[in-house]
Every structure is written in C-alpha cells, then in structure tokens.
Amino acid sequence: MATTYSVSARTRVATISGIAAIALLGVAIVLPAFASRSLIQDLFFILTMLTLAQLWNLLAGYSGLVSVGQQAFVGFGAYMLFGATILWGVNPVAALFLSGVFALLLAIPTAFFVFRLSGAYFAIGTWVVAEVVRLSVAQWQAVGGGTGTSLPRDARDKMWGVEWIEALFDVRASAARDILAYWLALALAAATIGGIYWFLRTRRGLALAALRDNVEAAKSVGVDAARMKWIVFLVAAFGAGIAGGLIFLQNGRISPDSAFAVTQWTAFVIFIVVIGGIGTLEGPIVGVLVFFFLQELLADYGAVYLIVLGLLGIVIMLFAPTGLWGFFARRTGIALFPTQRRLEIKR
Amino acid sequence: MAPSTSSSSTTRPRPTSRPRASWSRWPDRKRRPGHDAGPPSSSEEPGRSAILSLHDVSKSFGALKVADAISFDLPEGQALGIIGPNGAGKSTLFNLITGNLAPDAGRIEYLGRDVTRTPPMQRCLAGMGRSFQIPQPFNRLTVFENLLVAATHGQDRTESDVVDDVARILERTELIEVANRPAGGLTLLQRKRLELARAMATQPRLLLLDEIAGGLTDAECTALIETIRALHAGGVTIIWIEHVLHALTAVVERLLVLDFGRVIGLGDPAEIMDSREVKEIYLGIEV
Amino acid sequence: MIWIDTIVQGVLLGGLYALFAAGLSLVFGIMRLVNLAHGDLIVMGAYLILVIVSVLGLDPFVAALFAAPVMFVFGWVLQKAVLNRTLGEDILPPLLVTFGLSVVIQNSLLEGFSADSQRISMGALETASVDIGPVTVGLLPLLTFASAIVVIVGLNQIFYRTAIGRAFRATSDDPVTASLMGIRPDRVFATAMGLALVVVTIAALYLGTRSNFDPYVGPARLIYAFEAVIIGGLGSLWGTLAGGIIIGVAQTVGAAINPEWQILAGHVAFLIVLLIRPRGLFPRAVD
Amino acid sequence: QGTTVRIGYVSPQTGPLAGFAEADAFTIEMFNRVAAEQGLNVEVLVRDSQSNPNRAADVAQELIIDDEIHLMLVASTPETTNPVSTVCESEGIPTISTKAPWQPWFIGQQGNPGAPDSWRPFDYTFHYFWGLEDVIAVFTNMWDQLDTNKQVGGLFPNDADGNAWGDPNVGVAPGFAQAGYTTVDPGRYQNLTDDFSAQINAFRQANCEIVTGVVIPPDFTTFRNQAIQQGFEPKAITVAKAILFPQSVETLGEAGHNLSSEVWWSANHPFTSSLTGQGCGELAAAFTEATGRPWTQPIGFVHSLFEMAADVIKRADDPTDPDLMAETIAATDLQTIVGRVAWNGEGVPPFAAQNVCKTPLVGGQWRRQDDGAFDLVVVDNKTAPDIPTQGVMEPLA
Amino acid sequence: MALLETTGLTARYGDFQALFGVDVRLEEGETVAIIGANGAGKTTLMRSITGVLRGAPDEICHKGVSIGHLMPDTIMKRGIVMVPEGRRLFPSLTVEENLLIGGQHKGGRDLGDRIDGFISRFTGGPNPMELAAGHDGSGVWSLDAIYTLFPVLKERRHNPGTALSGGQQQMVAIGRALMSNPEILLCDEISLGLAPVVIRDIYAALPKIKEAGTSVIVVEQDIGQALKVADRVYCMMEGRITLEGRPDQISRDDIHAAYFGAPA
C-alpha cells in the first residue's frame, strides 16, 4: 500500500476567480480610454478605500490589533508627500514611496508605545497617538500649519507621465492627473491584495491565521506572536502612508483636519471591513462596493447617508458579525481567495 | 494563482518524532547524554541528565496560592504522571513550565538553561510541546492546518517537508478522516485528539499532556496508551496530567501528586497510589 | 503668580474633563464597554438642554433636571436593546457599534440643528467671578468643578453604599454568578448606562455653557474623557477626577508656554502616564 | 447665447462661520430675478461648505466635474475661498472670490507660504477685498484716538487668517510696531478651544490695554466671558471676523458695548449697485424688509460678487470658454456696491498684482442701544475719506 | 408531585452534548447527592437547573411549573439557589457585601421584573412578573444567623471576599446562598480543594440548613462525604444517570461501576 500525501490550496472557484481578476485588472487598466472623468474619480476613491480597508483588515481581522489610529499614517504619509515635493522638490510620484517610508518610520515608535497596551487601551492609545501627530503636523508652518497647503503648480506640472497621458487620451492636464492617480491607486490596491494574499499563503500567513484564532495556543506551537504583530503593524502603516500620499496627491490640497480625519480614514474603513466581512480578503471588496453604492444612492441626502451607514454598520455587527461575505461564504462555501491548504490523499 | 505546494510522495517508515534536526536559537542544542543540567541535584536515576528542573517555583492568583515552592527534576526520557484533586494547580504548573504564565518566584531550567523568563514560543522551538486541558484549536483552520502551523513553526521547516509527518500523526490520532474540516466543528473528543496531535506535530523533546484521556471508551483509551508509549519509546520525555488513573499508570514511570499547589508525593507510581495520603486526598475515600 | 493662576485654571478645566469622563468611567468600569459615542452623547445632551431652554424658556439648570430623566431612559433602552448584545470577550463589536452610534448621533444632530455653533446662555452667571486669594476665577468653572466633585462623591456613594451599587460591582466581577443571586445583568447594565447618561447630562450642561458646541465637537471631548479614565485607572472614580485634572493642568500649562501646545500637552501627559503606568494611576487590584 | 451659463457658488451657510452667508439666499433670489429681467441665461448652483475647508474643496470638485459649471463664485474667509480657488485653479475654472483678506488668500494658497521666491500668480482665480496693510492702518488709527499704553495683545488661531495675521514678519505686528504699538502674541491656538486663560494671563502679564486678533465668532464669546470672569478689562478690543454681525455682539449683552472692528461695508457707504442701481442704504433696507433682520456687512459683498458675475458674463464673447472668461475677468473695471473693482495692481505688491484687487476699509464700533440692540458706527475713515464717519472711538467700559 | 424534577434533561455546549436525558428528582425536605467522575456532567446539571444553561421549558419542573426556559434570576427568585463550583465570590465586594448581595433579591418581583413583564405583554415570551412570584424569601437566615453559623466570617466581614482562605471562602459562598432563605439549595462540590478538617466544618453546617426547611442537592466527588449526608444518591457518568439509590442500599462496587463504567 503506497499512500501519498500532498498539499493543495487550489480550488476551481479560485482558478476562475483568478482568471477573472486578471481580466478585470486588464479592463481596469484600459478603462480611462472610455470612462468619464467622474467614473475615474469614483474608482480612484473605491480603490484607495479598498487599500485602506484591506490593511485595516490585516490589522484587526487577522492580528487582533484593533487600531482606531490609522489616520496617523494616512495623514503623515500625505504630509510627507507634500513636504517632499514642496520643500525638497521631489517629484510627487516618487514622493509616494517616501510617504510609505515615513509612515513606516512613524510606526516604529508608535508600535513601541501602543504594543504595551492591549484591547480597548490599544485602540484609544492609537487614537491619541494619531491626535498627537495631527497636532504636531499642524505646527509645521512650512506646509501651512493648521491651514494646510496646496500642491504647487510646478510640482503638479512635472508629475511623471501626465503629459504622456494628456497626449494619449487627448484630455486636459487635470483629467490626465486623475488618470495617473487612478492607475497608481489600481497598482496599489492590486499590490495590497496580491501581497496580503501571497503572505496568507506562506508559512507565516498560516501562523497569522492561527494567532487570529487563538493566541495562547499559537505561542505554544512556536509562533512568534510578537514578531508577527510588528510585521503586520509596520506593513499596514507603510501601505496606509502610500495610500494617504496618493489620496492627497489626487486631491491637490491638504490640511491637518482632512489628512488626520478619524471618521474618513478609520471609521469608514472599519465600516467597510465589517459590512463586507472581517477576517477575509473578499470582505473589504464587498464592503467597499456597498459603501460606494450607498454613497451614490444617498448622495443627495447629505448627512442621511452617514446615518444610514452608521445604522448599517451597527445592524451588521449585531446580526451578522461575519459580514455580508461571511454570510454568503458560510452558505455556499465559496472562497475567491482560498488560503486553505487541503491534505490530498492518494492511495 | 500561485501554484500549490506539494510534497514528495515517499512513505519511508519513520518515527513520528525523530531526533531534533536543529535548534537554531540555542547554542547547546545537541542531545548529549550526561549533559550537565546545572547543579547535579537530587536526580534519582543517575546517568540520565535532567531535561527539566524546577526550583522553588511559586505562583499565586490573588490570595490563592496555586504553586507553592515546587521543585523537582525530570530526567530526559522519563514519563512523569501528575495527579491531584481539582484545582490543585496541575494545569497551572504546565502553564508555568511552558511559559504561558510567569512564576512569582523560583527558577525553571530546561536543558540546563534558565528559561524562567523565556517566552512560550521559544520554549516550543526548544522542544517543548503541550496540549491544553480545555482544547484550544485554531477554529477557523482545518485540522490539517492546525498541525501544519505546529509542524512548520514548532520546527523551522517548510510546508512540503512536513506533510508526511503531519499526515502520519493524523492517521495515528484517527483524525485523518476530518483532516480538511475546520477545527471549530469538531466534537470534544476529536478536539482532545487534536490537542495531542498538534503537540506531536511540533516534534517535541518534552511533551506535556493535560487530561487527554477523559471521556474515551476502553478501546480508544488503549489506542491512546499505545500512541503515547510509542512516543515515549522514541525518546520523548513526557509529563502527563490525568484523572484516568489506569491509563496513566500504564505509561508513566514516576508519579507526582499535587495538592494545594504543593508536591505531596513523588516517586514510583504503585507506591504513591498506595499511600494513605493520596487515597484520602485524591480519591476522597477513607481508608 | 501667573503659574498659580495657570494651575488653578487647569484644575478647574480638569473638573470639566472629569465630568465628561465620569459617565464613561462608570460604564467602562462596570461592563468593560468602550463607548466611542460618549462624546456625542454629551453633545446630544447639550442639544436637549438647549431645546428645553429655548422651547420652555427655562433656566438651564432646571432644563438639565428635565433632560436627565429623558437621557436616563435613552441610556437604559440603548443598553438593553443594542449594547448588551455586544458585550463579550471580543472588544471589536462594542467598539464598532458605538462608533456607528457616534456617526449616527453626529449626523442626526447635523440634520436637526445644522452645523451652526450653539451655546446655552446662563446670563450674568457666565461672566461672574470670585476672588480666591491671589487669583480670580469664574463662578461657572468653579461650579463645574464642584459639580464634578459632587458627581464623583455621589457615584461613589451609590457604588459603595447602596444595593444597586453592590449589584454593579458584583455584575462587573462575574455576571453569571450575579445572575445566580437574582440579579439580571442586562438590567444592571442598562441601569448603569442610564445613570451614566444622567452624568452625561450634567456634563452637557457645562459643555454647553462654558463654550460653544456643534454636532462635531463630541470626539474631541471623548478623547479627553478617555484619557482621564485611563490615567485614573479602570473603574476608579477618584482616579478619573485625578486624570481629568492632570489633563486640564497639562493643557493650561502647555498653553501658557505656547497656546499651540495646549491640546498637545494634554495628550502628551496622557502618553507619559501610560508609558510609566500602563494600567493607570489607581488600577483595581483584580481585573 | 444658447447655452445656459452655470455659476457655482460656495459659502459657509452653516457652522461657526454661518454669519458670513446670512445674505446668500436674499442675494441669489435678487440675482435670479434681475438676470431673468435682463435676459441673462444663467443658473446658480449653491453649495454649503459647512465652514469646513475639506468640504468646501469637495463641493467645488463636485460642481466642476458633475455639474460642469462655467464660473465659480466663492466667498467668506480663507477656510472657504482657498480650497475652492485651489481646486478651480487646478481644474482651470474661472473663479471670482472675495471676503477674505488678500494675504491669507494669496499666500495661503502657495505651497510654502514661508518662501516668497516660490510664490506664483494664478491663471484662473481672481480675488477682491482688502489686505493686512489696510487693517493695520484702520486699527492703529482707531487706537490712536484713545489714550493707551500701546500694548496690544493678539489672538491669532492656527488657521489661514490667524497664521497670516500673526506672522511675525509679514503679519500685523510689524505694521503695528511702525505705528508705535507693541504686539504681544502668545502663539497660535486651535479654533473652538475650551480655554483662553493662557492668553488672558499673558495679556495681563504684559499689561495689554488693547486686544486684537482675527477670531471666529464662537471663540470670541468664550474669550470675552473668560476675560471678564478672570478680571481682565482692556481699554479696547478690536477684532476682525468675530464681531462683524449684530447677533454675535448681542449674545455678549453689556460686554458687547464699544467693541470695535474693521468695516468693509455699511449702509452708509457711498456706492451704488451696477446691477440694481440701489445705493448701500437702499440695499440694507431691502434686506431688512425681506428678512426682518438688521443689515450686516456681508450683504454688500455677496451682492457685489453677483454684480461681477453678471458683468463678466455680459462682456465675455463665450462665457463657457474658461480661458476667454479668465481674460474677461482680468479686464474688469466695474463700479460696484463695494466700490471699484479692477485688477489693475493698484496698492498691491507686484507678485499679487495679477490676481488681487483692493476695496476700501474703515473702522467701526458697536454701540449698545437702550433696547439691547447694537448699532455699528463708523469711527475712523482716514484710509477711505469718502466714507463718512458717524462718531469717534470710545474706550471700553 | 416532587419539589423539583428533571425529565429527559439534555444540555449542550455548542456541538458538544454534555447531558443525555437526565431524570433527577428532589422531594421536599430531602437531601440528594450527585456523584460522578470529572466531566461526568454534574456541574452541567446544576447549571441547567439554575438557568445558566437554558433549554426546553418542560425538562425541569418546580412545584408543577415548567422552569427549563427561565433566566437564572427568575429561578433564583423562585427559591432555587446555588453555591457554584469554585465558590465564585465577588472580588470587589467585602465578605459582608457578598452575603448581603445574596439576600438582595430574595423572591418576589422587582421593578425590573415589572418593566419586563410589561414589555412581555407586547412581545410575548415568558412573563417574569408571574414566574418570579411565589417565594417570599423570609425565613431564619439573616446576616446574624450566618455569622452564628460561621463565626469566623464575622471577624473578617470587612475583608474582600477573596482575601480569605479557601474554606472560609466556601463558607461565604454558602452563606451568600442562604441569605435568600432558599427552598432548594444546590451545592456544587463544596469540598473541592479543601483540607479534610475544613470539609468537616462545612458539612457540619448542612443539618442546620436542612432544619430550616431547605431541601438540598449536593454534588460531590468526595463519595464518603456525599454518602454520609444524603438521603438518596445519584451517580452520573458521561452525561447520564448510571445509578440511583439510598446510601445504605448501594455497595462500593456499584459505585465503582457507575463511576468508571467497568467493574473494579
């Protein structure tokens, strides 16, 4: 009797969804040729929120780090982009990378502090750190202090690729900048989802899932919980920094209040993750779509939109804590991004 | 989609637990007979060095003293049973040994090194494997993945390296049928088996088992005894907390009795079981 | 002289923050509920008082008396119908639900009252002042501070002298065992939230009279309140007062050096305290 | 002219700055009526910034991309004008902006306000109002009428106005110093703060007899109450922004009497509207009649903004072409209800000459009537002698 | 009609079934002992009776009323009180407060019940207003009576409950349960982890409790103790009753078989 064992992580749904994802990515890349400018802007918004949601999901959904202070990294990344372009004359597109790096650097002392805390204290601690960063940045007069500042025209004009896009699609500079920002957001979102997916399929990713389920047990089978926490926190800060830089690069204007807005960069992101389904890669994708369509639907009702969003978040948390995707997946068993390793036995 | 990992398909008969290949963080990692484990203490069996020694280890929860100056040496390769009434501090003792709890006082040596402040994860890498009394599966992972985590992290190994080992452990613990089911859906019995299987997957050198025999049928119990005996025969040192005494006495060479966090008996199982104190305190039957 | 004045003003400001924090401390202490909507509840209370003042033409203090029972019932129902379902090991559900509540309250107030800033007028009391030794202090801040003391003394009396206080503490320790004593935890929690909202009403009165408020000012008040609670230590009401005073003094001292540092100094003081004592100044012995 | 010209208008209709937008509805109603009479094919799309700069930028973006406006009008404090102007400049939408001193508007929109070499003019956005040099002159002229120790305490928040006014080099302090006044500036504070004891202490410490600054209305109430509570009584309080409106002063009761402020428009200004032919007094009366409220300064400026819109649309060959519109705006020379508007560089430094036009500024003081109502009385007109004074500066209390 | 009776009682923790149709009966004035090995389901049985684990209404019957679905506090107000396994004193309460809280809600309905009763008129569901009624909580047990029963507690009454020794804590736990003058007292392993002398002291209190008219169920692993105090004994194994009888009627071997599933 020769029994052979092997691991497989492939499913048919995943193969199909993989092909679909690549096709979708292809369509998304060429989309600016057909789409209206407002659609491009909407997609930019969706993609950046999706990136932030995936990163927060990595933090809270997989690592139990319920941070209410991600706006610290979004805002700091954004401000470093403005600082780098205005004060040091860096090309804004190149400065995006600096956004990530500086957010990462900020995350190191932050982690030293907040990792001393746990649970609710951790959440509040991250928030206070974000406030401290906001208030400190508001003192930085070279980028406008509490008023904020705008991306200077010179910097904007020399953004890589804008002229090329202008020529390619025959659009005005402002529309070309939107297209560039959209492509960058697309790349960022794809890299974030792809990166997280890849990570979850590595040995470390499995350990992360184990930690999510049971910290004590994971430690007892040799999982380095502390290191995982560090990795995840720093990665999330890096990604949030780039996303922040990109959002405000597209925006063209920054102020401490908008860059460090807890509602926009954390509360909404949390809603997206929870509505979609925490602890899954699909959840934030579903969540961001729901979030966006709600916004479109209720755009004319002002604050009512936020009231509905808040109520929806509450209702989902109370009655379907695994979110819309969790609800769907439990019934169908479908996973678009399977990370489950199956033991195949051939006799 | 990334290609899936797959393993080589050989089925060499190999003991589930083999001598440790590497122990990267620790310099004196080789298993040396007669290896000096600190001061040569009251080791009853000369020739076998202590893999684990506790020196006056104490722990309290508030006013409740659950470990009271516990000291003992455990020679490498021995199987030690621990018994004691509910709440005596048996599970707490495990948590102290594995680092899930920090002692208030005292010192714990493992393989001759002071590990009192070493985090549990490093103790695991150094070869301590454990099961939890209340099963602690990774609920959203499959049974197979539960073992995979343990096998790849308890030992620095890649997934494809460990597949065969993991599968063999699953067969041994009769979990192979449910290998691809989420652990959260297992019955209590299966969870208990999973506890044992996962501990085995870390390829421990010292295996700590907390009440894994409760609720088994006679046949299952016999199978369990066989599994543990085989591990023991493969050179693994074992500490086993158990209320099912006949299972315990079938395996262990020495018995430790805990009561109120104190060691009230340590020695040959038969003698210990026969002692008046134990009968009174543990069985509650007046002799 | 200027420093004495700065510190006195800071202490009085701390009284306001302690008032903001007292209700939060109550629910955090009793049911480990992190209420991110607390700041918005205070703002909601302020609007309620404003409406009563302008519709019925009452004195703000009398209006608060009317508002308090309304807020109590609101808190009771909120806890019973919504928040009780979120309590448990996982901190995410309460965090998220109260976050949602915060967004809902803020935007409902925005819909109802627009973004205009409002103020509850107290007439001559607003500018009245008394001389205390070398410093002149406003009567209103003094009244705020006195109210903070009264609230904390009152809550302590309820906590340690009454049957419902006993029930609060017992339920907080162990809801299951409390239910075996004839206490229904969800009712106790609902009562606690109701009580917290009575305290919130008092805080709202002073929030609305000291400076301006609009639907968005809640989160900033929440963060000061949380800082006060955490600095004080979980469940210690006097600790909360101390925490409020620390934040208040840090703010005025920071502002005296440079107004830019006013709020920053409060946050930094919080971070420093937490760095030195992660469990706050007066933590409970058992958690 | 077949196509409708769409005009976007952004202002803070709610929030702490809501007072600035008080006359919006009244003015737009008037504009629509007059436009219909004159056969102008226009549509005005109004958006509320809620006094929040980020929202201002968002609604501007919406107006441009979704509503495809041709002309943007924006008014009331740099918190509103700057984000909107920036968006419009970037999108290439012609914009006329007002009701913000020109330095915070122009310099505040530059990437680095601290580096004059890096400042650049704008192609599409045009602003008319007064500047810090005017407010310095007006304030010091008013204080010169009193007998003080010339110690001035400054309340400058960390916002666009506050940072511009409070700047030690290009803010108000050097100008005050030239007129012999010493400025005590404790530093920037956050808007909507709970506590002003630090500033009060600092002013008292420096024995300030005058308080000035650029404060949002709610914060001024907090400051004034705390100052009285803590026994700080200066001889003059002359602040911009906070006490422009009778309502803000009325909430202070007695404490509002003789507070002084800059006056950019009043019912007594000697100008007439190019749109309706009304004089200032007539316009103020019409407003009071329509709304039942006393006249306020913004009435004139919001009115003038729509005068501008009508004027450029009439003059432009194709109002839907952004570049032509920008040229048309640049070439404006119009007598409006707030005075002459022409971007001819008069009284403006060269770097801003292309985009900034100045209108006259005088000083006024609030006088409490027996019935508790307040009147704004012009007490100084040295900077614009054609605007008559109605009294002389009096000390507080 | 028995005072308390379970019929076909089942209980589960998630997917794990812990009780499989347990039938137990307690007559007025009786003391019943339930013995069994670790994990046999004794505590689960107690938790089911007191409502901590809830099930079908008819599975548990108290004086002819189905109570299987009621909340623990309602059941407690009917006069069924438990001394939980592991004592479970409230650490934030002093000894005296721990005792007082036991008598705080003795019987009858309180404001909360009235409100819930009012709400249940609209929502349907059990009306605690009616179900909590019936037991008035009067009787011999008071703070003084407890201090007389366990004099050592009086000396330590202002200490936090958890600062006492295990035996003293057990006394507080018993006293706390007695404060409401229960009709039925459930004691879950009150000798657990205690020294034999202490156990003797605690068991000495049982007759006094019975004298006051309380019927008692004791859960014990200490078989000797259990057999001494009980009128009737049930033995449990793996969620089932495996033996029932009077202490003098059952032999060691019966017990051993019922305990471990196989003859010794």
Ligand SMILES: Nc1ncnc2c1ncn2[C@@H]1O[C@H](COP(=O)(O)OP(=O)(O)OP(=O)(O)O)[C@@H](O)[C@H]1O
């Ligand atoms: N984290 C903790 N906090 C407070 N008390 C604890 C904690 N863990 C255990 N205890 C208490 O310590 C005592 C010893 O518990 P432990 O789990 O070690 O007992 P055990 O000997 O394993 O018992 P069992 O046979 O029931 O498993 C018990 O009284 C228990 O209630």
Ligand SMILES: Nc1ncnc2c1ncn2[C@@H]1O[C@H](COP(=O)(O)OP(=O)(O)OP(=O)(O)O)[C@@H](O)[C@H]1O
């Ligand atoms: N909260 C729980 N979740 C899951 N299983 C549980 C839980 N509590 C108890 N069990 C299981 O239910 C079964 C019966 O437990 P129970 O506590 O009723 O036993 P017991 O007879 O009281 O044992 P002991 O003598 O140890 O107190 C055991 O197998 C136990 O592991």
Ligand SMILES: [Mg+2]
């Ligand atoms: Mg144990």
Ligand SMILES: [Mg+2]
């Ligand atoms: Mg039990």
